[in-house]
Amino acid sequence: MKLYRIMAVSRRVFQDVVNDKRTLAMLFIAPIFAMTVFGLAFSGDVEDVNVIIVNQDQGFAPPMGNTTYLSKTIISHLDTKVVNIKYMDNPTTARQEVVDGKAYALILFPENFTENAVLKSRNSSYPDSAEIMIQGDDSITNIKNAILKTVSDAVSETMTDEGISPSLKIISDPVYGEDAEFIDFFVPGILAFVVFLLTTLLTLITFVGERSNGTLERVLASPVTEGEIVAGYALTFGLLGMIQVAFLLLVAIVFFNIMIVGNVLLAFLTVALLALVSLSLGILLSSMAKRPEQAIQFIPFVVLPTFLLSGIFWPIQAIPQWLRPLSYLVPPTYAVDACRAVMLKGWGLDRIWPDILILLIFAVLFLAMATWSLKRGKK
Amino acid sequence: MELETEYAIQTSSLSKEFSGFKAVDNLNLSVKKGEIYGLLGPNGAGKTTLIKMLCSVITPSAGKAHILGKSIPDGNISSQIGYMPQETGVYLGLTVEQNLKFYGRIFGIENDEIMKREDKLLKFVDLVNWKHEMAENLSGGMKHRLSLACTLLHQPQLLFLDEPTVGVDPELRVSFWDYFQDILKQDTTILITTHYMDEARHCDRIGFMQHGHLIAEDSPRVLMEKSGKDSLEDAFLEFSNRDKSPAEKSQGGVSQ
Known part of the structure; x- marks a missing residue:
């Protein structure tokens, strides 16, 4: 692996995204739009x-x-x-x-x-x-x-x-999340959700494009290896993922006044790791599509399990027990859990390391599989 | 293994099979250094598959190939070859200049050097005024010209050009061929596929390809003589007919 080649690929992917104003908007405005709409409409508190x-x-x-x-x-x-x-x-x-x-x-x-x-x-x-x-x-x-x-x-x-007895009284003395509202619970979830969704779909569509317009073949005919391509993509989308999260957190703090008890940088790390997992998944899925239109058909398979199983809107405990093992197969589950623990409970790396470790395993596994899928394409 | 050889490309019994379909079938090809070799044949003859194998973009199912004396796949050989795919192979979301810079950087060329070569190449492909334009806004022919410039930027010793002149206007096609003759003088070898029979005349040698193998190869003049025809098109049809099995002939089968 040569760093200059990884950097060349990374820079190229970055230029591609920056040049295309629509993609750029999708990366930054879409998540904020999603969070605002969800945040306003889906506060979870029933009124009137x-x-x-x-x-x-x-x-x-x-x-x-x-x-x-x-x-x-x-x-x-x-x-x-x-x-x-x-x-x-x-x-x-x-x-x-x-x-x-x-x-x-x-x-x-x-x-x-x-x-x-x-x-x-x-x-x-x-x-x-x-x-x-x-x-x-x-x-x-x-x-x-x-x-x-x-x-x-x-x-x-x-x-x-x-003074009528029996008067039962429940005294609430929260260990975590005192004064937490639904939006506080929801924002860490939406952070992980949008980063996962946008990175996967963007990589998927970009990569299918690379396959269909001959650029992937041209690059594979050059000294650039499959691993360097994946690493170049990883670098850019990891960075973009972090910028996305910074943006989202800013909006969440300024407009929704959300609760952040723990270290924001740790939340960054978690979501950046998730971005790595997502882009590898995007590359993997791209090997199953020949044209960008076919790639669009994967969207429900990426969106629905994440939306329903990863604990964004309701806790995993609210998912039927027989279905719960599937939740643990969806990478955003761990990012949502870790982000929530950091932001609402103030947990540190010493407590959330199992989530981070599992995300790391997912990342390494998926990156290796993405590289393998590119190599397999040669057969 | 590296061999000191006069050949830029040598294949022996090279084959590629896709789900039972033999795209390239036991192909033996030798291209000398400094030669321009044209592969001619109908769609589906296996020309592109052959080129992709020689560029290590796909792995052969059987057989061997040596590129510039080295058995492929070989990581060191890729910096000495230039591959222009049939699809444009340029990043539509990048400008003309950004495309060239990317294809320079992956070969480890310094920025100053890229800029020097870029100016020269843009003049050659007549895209100087489009330097800052997004590739997606270029016409089909312009994209092909950019693609060629990207292929040439790292000054490869061996060029694989898959239908490089499709969509290029006749005037520019002539200048492409002039340029190819020019770079041949610098000891470069070119393997080219084309549909234009008139272009094939510029090649030192031509290989007629059908059903994954070569049905004839020689210089354009000799091929016409051997076939008793006065055009390459007719020569191809003649060789194609000779290659058919008696059963195919009796059915009056016409090749693609």
């Missing part, structure tokens, strides 16, 4: 859900005391950012609103709600419990969960306020 409350609670009047209405206290504790409340008297018409899609849920407090709650808290053998009935459109799980959570939060706050 229409609910109807039918409150039939008659309250409870202790001897010598004022009537109390626990239902009213609960309602006052409902998070109005999450739910838009509309009050109705008739449960049947209220239910019809849900059926008609005008609201997502009917929250019904029955007549003896406060009475049952108070009496049950005084005497646990009291036969009736206080029940809140939620009749909802459970077809959208996120919305269902948001309604259930806001109601249960309101109930637990009310119980604490009123």
